[in-house]
Amino acid sequence: xxxxxxxxxxxxxxxxxxxxxxxxxxxxxxxxxxxxxxxxxxxxxxxxxxxxxxxxxxxxxxxxxxxxxxxxxxxxxxxxxxxxxxxxxxxxxxxxxxxxxxxxxxxxxxxxxxxxxxxxxxxxxxxxxxxxxxxxxxxxxxxxxxxxxxxxxxxxxxxxxxxxxxxxxxxxxxxxxxxxxxxxxxxxxxxxxxxxxxxxxxxxxxxxxxxxxxxxxxxxxxxxxxxxxxxxxxxxxxxxxxxxxxxxxxxxxxxxxxxxxxxxxxxxxxxxxxxxxxxxxxxxxxxxxxxxxxxxxxxxxxxxxxxxxxxxxxxxxxxxxxxxxxxxxxxxxxxxxxxxxxxxxxxxxxxxxxxxxxxxxxxxxxxxxxxxxxxxxxxxxxxxxxxxxxxxxxxxxxxxxxxxxxxxxxxxxxxxxxxxxxxxxxxxxxxx
Amino acid sequence: xxxxxxxxxxxxxxxxxxxxxxxxxxxxxxxxxxxxxxxxxxxxxxxxxxxxxxxxxxxxxxxxxxxxxxxxxxxxxxxxxxxxxxxxxxxxxxxxxxxxxxxxxxxxxxxxxxxxxxxxxxxxxxxxxxxxxxxxxxxxxxxxxxxxxxxxxxxxxxxxxxxxxxxxxxxxxxxxxxxxxxxxxxxxxxxxxxxxxxxxxxxxxxxxxxxxxxxxxxxxxxxxxxxxxxxxxxxxxxxxxxxxxxxxxxxxxxxxxxxxx
Numbered sequence: 001x002x003x004x005x006x007x008x009x010x011x012x013x014x015x016x017x018x019x020x021x022x023x024x025x026x027x028x029x030x031x032x033x034x035x036x037x038x039x040x041x042x043x044x045x046x047x048x049x050x051x052x053x054x055x056x057x058x059x060x061x062x063x064x065x066x067x068x069x070x071x072x073x074x075x076x077x078x079x080x081x082x083x084x085x086x087x088x089x090x091x092x093x094x095x096x097x098x099x100x101x102x103x104x105x106x107x108x109x110x111x112x113x114x115x116x117x118x119x120x121x122x123x124x125x126x127x128x129x130x131x132x133x134x135x136x137x138x139x140x141x142x143x144x145x146x147x148x149x150x151x152x153x154x155x156x157x158x159x160x161x162x163x164x165x166x167x168x169x170x171x172x173x174x175x176x177x178x179x180x181x182x183x184x185x186x187x188x189x190x191x192x193x194x195x196x197x198x199x200x201x202x203x204x205x206x207x208x209x210x211x212x213x214x215x216x217x218x219x220x221x222x223x224x225x226x227x228x229x230x231x232x233x234x235x236x237x238x239x240x241x242x243x244x245x246x247x248x249x250x251x252x253x254x255x256x257x258x259x260x261x262x263x264x265x266x267x268x269x270x271x272x273x274x275x276x277x278x279x280x281x282x283x284x285x286x287x288x289x290x291x292x293x294x295x296x297x298x299x300x301x302x303x304x305x306x307x308x309x310x311x312x313x314x315x316x317x318x319x320x321x322x323x324x325x326x327x328x329x330x331x332x333x334x335x336x337x338x339x340x341x342x343x344x345x346x347x348x349x350x351x352x353x354x355x356x357x358x359x360x361x362x363x364x365x366x367x368x369x370x371x372x373x374x375x376x377x378x379x380x381x382x383x384x385x386x387x388x389x390x391x392x393x394x395x396x397x398x399x400x401x402x403x404x405x406x407x408x409x410x411x412x413x414x415x416x417x418x419x420x421x422x423x424x425x426x427x428x429x430x431x432x
Numbered sequence: 433x434x435x436x437x438x439x440x441x442x443x444x445x446x447x448x449x450x451x452x453x454x455x456x457x458x459x460x461x462x463x464x465x466x467x468x469x470x471x472x473x474x475x476x477x478x479x480x481x482x483x484x485x486x487x488x489x490x491x492x493x494x495x496x497x498x499x500x501x502x503x504x505x506x507x508x509x510x511x512x513x514x515x516x517x518x519x520x521x522x523x524x525x526x527x528x529x530x531x532x533x534x535x536x537x538x539x540x541x542x543x544x545x546x547x548x549x550x551x552x553x554x555x556x557x558x559x560x561x562x563x564x565x566x567x568x569x570x571x572x573x574x575x576x577x578x579x580x581x582x583x584x585x586x587x588x589x590x591x592x593x594x595x596x597x598x599x600x601x602x603x604x605x606x607x608x609x610x611x612x613x614x615x616x617x618x619x620x621x622x623x624x625x626x627x628x629x630x631x632x633x634x635x636x637x638x639x640x641x642x643x644x645x646x647x648x649x650x651x652x653x654x655x656x657x658x659x660x661x662x663x664x665x666x667x668x669x670x671x672x673x674x675x676x677x678x679x680x681x682x683x684x685x686x687x688x689x690x691x692x693x
Contacts (some may be wrong), residue, residue, distance in 0.1 A: 016543060041463075044445060044495070044526040049536040053668065060638055064673070106455075115455060119477060126477025128465040142458040149456055157458065157629035160449040160571040161640070164633055173633040209672050237490060344648020 023387070023407050027396050029204050034387050037254075037380060037411070045322035047370045053166055055339055055365040063161045063358075065372070068111070071104040072350030073154060073372075075226060076357040081167045084344025084361050087337050093169040094226065096155060099323040100165075100318035101132040101225050101348070103151025106391060107159065108351035109271070109316075110148060111308040112415045113200065114141030116308055120409050121203045126396035128262055140192050144313060147189055154182055169334030176329055183324030186317050194289050199295035200310045207303035207410075211387055212382060213262060217349050223281040223315055224274060225349050231277055232267065240347035243356050247323060249373065260373055261379045266381035269353025270414065271308035272299070284313045302386055302413050309415075339365025350375055352417055372384035376416045383414050437585050438485040439471040442506050444499050445526060447553065449571040451475055451491055451518035457574050464578070468585070485563030489577065493519040495526065495554045504639045507561035512584050515522050516577060518570035520557045522642055523676035525570075527554040530676060553646050556676065566587055569625055570640040570673045576625060593643035597637050600628035609634060616656045618669060621647035621679075642674040649683030653690075663687050 026034035046065055053061060062077045063070035075097060082089060088185060089097075118141075124130040131138040154174050156162020164170050181266045184366035215236070219228035231237050238246060249258040261267075276298045279287070290297065290311050295304065346357040353375030360368040390404060390410050398406075441451055455476065470476060471483035481502075484579060487511035494500055507513055515521045523530070529537055530553045557563055565584070567576050583590040597619035609631045610645040614658060618639035619631060630637045643649075649670065655667045670684035 045529055045534075045537045048532070049525065049528045054665070057638075057668075057672070058499075061525065064447050064570070065448075065453050067447040070447075070449070111455060124477075126470075127585065130460065131462050131465075138462070139459065142461070145456065146458045157633055158571075158573075158626070160452050163630050163635065166635070171630075171633040321646065324474060 025391070025403070025407070030387055030396055032392060032396065037384050037387065039380070046161065047372060050359075050367045050370040051195055051394060053160040053359060053367050055085075055168055055337075055359075055367065058359070058367065059165045059167065060161075060163070062372070065374070066392075067102060067160050068108055068351045068417060069162050069258070069352065069355075071165075072222060072348060072355050073157070075101055075348045076165050076346035076350075076355045077359070078346070078373075079227070079348065080344040080346030080357045080359050081346065081361070081365075082337070083340055083346065084342040084359055085337055085365070086342070087168055087335060089169055089335055090330070092328075093334070095323050096170060096173065096333075097165075098161075098222075098226055098328075099320045100152060100155040102320035102323075103148045103153075103155070104161075105225070105316040105351050106148030106313050106320075106387075107145050108148070109313050110141050110145035112351075113196070113306060113309055113313075114138055116143070116415065117412055118203070120412060121205060138393040140196065144189065144192060145198070148316075150182060151186070166334055168337040170333070171333065173329040173333040174327070176327060179324045179329070181326035183321050183327060186321035186324065188283075189317055190314070191322070193310070193317050196287050197310040197314055198293060199308065199416065200306050201295050204306045205303055205409075207301045207390060207413075208393055210302070212300065212387060213246065213265065213383070214276050215262060215267045215269050215354060215378070216274040216277045217347060217354065218277060219281070220280070223278050223283075223319075227348070230347060230354065232262065233277060236262070238354065240345045243345070243347065243373070244358075247373070247378075252417055258377050259375075260378040261381060266385050267378070268302070268382050269375050269378045270305060271312050271351070271353075272302060273307040273353065273395065275311060276347060282311070283315060283318055285318060301411070305413050305415070334409065339363070350417055352376060353378060363399045374417070376414075379414050383411060383416065384417070386410055386414075434463045436467065436469040437487070437542045438471045439581070440468070440480075440482065440483055440485040440506070440510065440529040440615050441469045441474075441476070442472065442481070442488060442490045442492075442502075443474065444490065444503065444515070444520065445495040446519045446524065446558070448475065448491070448677050450535050450569075453516065453572050453574045453577045454489075456538030457578070460574070460578065464523050464581070468581070481505075482509060485511070487512045487514060488583060489514050489518050490520050490557050493523045493526065493554050493556055494550055494560050497551060500551070500560060503557060503560045512534045512564045512589075513557075513561065513582070514565045514567060514580055515557045515563050516567045516572045518568065518640065518642060518673050521566045521677075522558045523554050523674050525675070527676035528553055528671065531671070554676070566592070568623055568642040568674075573625070591625075593623065595624045596620060596647075597624050597626070597628050597631070597641070600624040600626075603630050604628055604632065606631045609636060609657075611653075614659055615659050616661055616669065618652070620652050620655075621683075624644060638672060639669070639680065640673045643679035647679050647683075650686065653683060653687045663690055 022038040024036045059074040081163040152159040152217040156164035214233045217224035217228035218231035248259045341363045343360045358371045472480045474533040518524045610617040615636045619637040622643040623641045644672040667684040667687040669682040
């Protein structure tokens, strides 16, 4: 009977995601006829406004694409421009970049777990409500978030749109004592990260295993963050310069974020994809903590992303502590850069997944053309596919509110960044 | 039932970075939630875009027809309206497209530009509705938003901080990067509030906090030329994060026109 009704559910705003989007769902004869994640975040046209700007301005410009992951944008851009100019940065600078990037993973993951995702685990509307009943867990999360921000601040002066990164290295290296003091604080926070992982394993819901490809960077030695080859669990293994030969961005009518497909199919980037492709690169302590949770891995349940984020907080604390505990400021915070005409590619692992940049420069180092593929555009097709499967399995006969909440949870589990892409979720269920 | 003051945080065209001034407050965010009711703050959870509030914080600029309508509704529902950040206060970096053919730019990125709805010009909030307080900065800081909130709830509008970054460098004993190293710094025309971070990193201020009071942009423009920048490069220094702030917009144009003169 329910299928005969025509119902419209209109939820004017998706809570606890970054950006503007909507979900259209049309159900008829008990089947999904149409499902679209509509993103209408206003385009800010960054690739065009980079044209004609000096290479030296690029780290400050691309940071403004996303207030939550500015470091990722700065890192991919610096890497790409250094490649275009044939500049090699040295080990101490690479270590500083890795430590700073760890700060962004810690703050972004801690923010997502506690302020955006965890209220769903208990049925709260917000972390502020959740804090009344679970004050210790929320405070622990906010403290981890603050520690991540402090780590970014050490290298960049502030945590949102930091100012320290330049093409060739950094404008300034932290003072010895400042670096080491933070290293000790990071080490002291490790038990919190272990407790967080155990807590997430016990409270986060599980979904269903689905069939899809994982895509992430794969590095010769490290858990991937700042570099590596682009790999999938289906045999893909390419250099960052070959991204465009295998991945294709398509515009769809309902979104200002382009859909990116791997050989015509949706795929997943982000913490779960990274973890599944790089479990052999996890430090022992992190792998051990994961095993003790009893959660079966590998998993193709995207709700396991929350656990992957917690494990990555643990990893990032460890890595940054290791780099900073014995920190000595490098002789020079940057290497000399001489611009030239060229093309460079950059690929790093933003908190939400693979962030790929390409720049063409002229002889003075001015940007001729830029292309940026953020993680959320790569995950968009996968989110739609997941919603279709998850809602079908959940039961389309359920009430509109239940369907809406389930849809929101699925979307939030991806931590979509709709400013890099959604703050308007407008779910319309049409039943015929 | 609740007698707490009601607060909203609204997002327009932006990077979300200024909302983080709240979300990064840590314990102070929990404390603030005891003192005020966040009636609408989508990223934090509460969703009620039509909420009537005492203070509305607005992030982002107006760049689509939908946003132009929505900001009027926000104004009508808010006792005080506070813009947070360069986008809301001056249009933000995306206002750079105002100096170009926006349609062509959209066509340069999107295969099907007809599906993308965008106004020809990106404008700050004050171009559409009355604004009670403007907080400059890209991004604004936690202390800026908390200070504004406390003052407004006490019934007063805090005086704007319009000093130049140079003053802050002096207070912090930061060696002047322009005098000592010949770095083309925007500090002499830029408003403080950031803590003069960039010069403390040995680099140029790039004017993310917008124009200071009475900025002598012409004089700085000549100084930057003296340091070896071309006039187009001088113009690009003004036409950056706060390119649509009138003082910087005009200074950039003047720098370019001197080239023809």
